Amino acid sequence: MLNIFNRPEMRLEIPRTLNRETMYPFIETVIDCDKLQPKCSKLIFGFGHLEFIEPVGVVVLCSMIQWLRKRGVKISFVNHTKLTPAARYLDDSKFFERYLDHKLDSFSDVRATTIPLSLVQHARSFSYIEALIYWLSKRLEISPAALSGIKVCMQEIFNNIRDHSEQDVGCIFVQHYPRKDQIQLAISDFGVGIPANVRTVSPNLGDAEAILSATVEGFTSKPGGRNRGAGLDILIQQVAGTNKGSVHIHSSKGIVTAFSDYTTVQRRARSSKVGTYPGTLIQMNLRTDTIDRGDEYEEEFEWS
């Protein structure tokens, strides 16, 4: 029987800070991203060094575990029971309840500023997004209709996961930072990734250029069908253009960041120097001080 695992058991220490920069070497340690295979059959995550984890780090950790488990890797945790601030944050996000079937601290509870870590299948995504928007409207004291632009961004992402990732599940975590007038939303799938899809129609593009192409309106890896290549452009126009927030898209070695310089939407592509992200990770930093309340009113339609 062919043994696809290099080693039977590995221990992986989660770095002191887990975010979009530190995730690459972390992932590379246990996933052979060229062959898209785990490097071991049993993995022990060490939490002893972890001091700070961003919302995107929670999603990365969750996505990794889902990906590894799906490929038969047995997962366990060590040095996680000491209730450090980072451990408490994970506990309050329901991370340990998901993977250990119990909280670390029986008194831990979902923080008012977060929506807990969720694995959302497409069939459930419409109601999930409705609940997210309702929660946000309460946090910001505005009507849900005023958040229609953000709602559509979420719908575009989940429709993309279903249509392109060859998976049906998105891992998502949301946090409101009221003092910074910001919402951070991270969502990931560990599917085939944007560059692999893009290269079915544009085979010579590198990973970063492939993601950039995918964000251009009209580009689709499935021409002739129902996909018309609008989703990522709409996401970027809404978040970076209208909201004046920022979007970070990571897939394979490619990274695209979109932001506004107040006159135009800028899109910057670069390559990860260390490691890859097997799948697609999107982080949206939304500003709450630029939300247009005009969207909450009915508007007559007129052909231009």
Place this chain on the structure above:
Amino acid sequence: MVIRPLDFLEHCYTAEDGQAVYSRILPAIKSGQRVTVSFEGIDSVPSSFVNAAFIQLLQEFSYDEIKLRLTFSNSTKQINEMLLKRFSFESTRQSPS
């Protein structure tokens, strides 16, 4: 003729939702009727829905014909912008000047 998607759909979200709307619009327009799609109860629509429900009509009719035969009511700023942006882009793509 007025078509109200929420009369027969739970939501206007997916391409399948859009296809259900399209299957009702197409025969009506082909028979010469003017169709109004009412977005009553809906505050936003994603591109998957719009592409399937309305943009497909560009394969059967010209953009000018669609403008004469199809309109929308009970809409919002987000819905209007999505419709116009998608139609503008796809009609130009199909008929480059």
